Amino acid sequence: MSIQELLKSETNINITVSLKDLQAWHTDVIEDTEKKLKAIVAAGNTETYGSPKQVSEKLDVDLSTLWAWNKKGYLTHSSVGGKRRYKMSEVNALLEGRSK
Numbered sequence: 184m185s186i187q188e189l190l191k192s193e194t195n196i197n198i199t200v201s202l203k204d205l206q207a208w209h210t211d212v213i214e215d216t217e218k219k220l221k222a223i224v225a226a227g228n229t230e231t232y233g234s235p236k237q238v239s240e241k242l243d244v245d246l247s248t249l250w251a252w253n254k255k256g257y258l259t260h261s262s263v264g265g266k267r268r269y270k271m272s273e274v275n276a277l278l279e280g281r282s283k
Contacts, residue, residue, distance in 0.1 A: 187211060232261070232268035241274060 186200065186208040200208075223229060238258075239246050249269075252258040258277060260267040 231271045233271050238269045238274050
């Protein structure tokens with residue numbers, strides 16, 4: 184029985200694992216994660232974030248307008264590494280006439 188199968192069984196047991204088996208399990212976890220990430224990227228489900236300057240240019244509005252919209256909750260920003268960023272999916276929704 185593999186480590187993965189034991190984990191799925193949710194049985195509370197103690198096991199002794201050889202280093203070779205542990206390495207094989209580790210490789211399986213990495214491969215599974217890689218497949219999932221590739222599927223997400225291929226599906227285009229990744230979010231991009233624009234800077235205030237990029238968003239203001241795309242929407243053709245002033246930076247002060249973005250600030251006011253954030254304050255009203257119309258188009259909110261997130262802080263990433265101490266910098267303001269806007270979800271481009273929300274910006275594109277505004278351009279298409281869809282609001283949040």
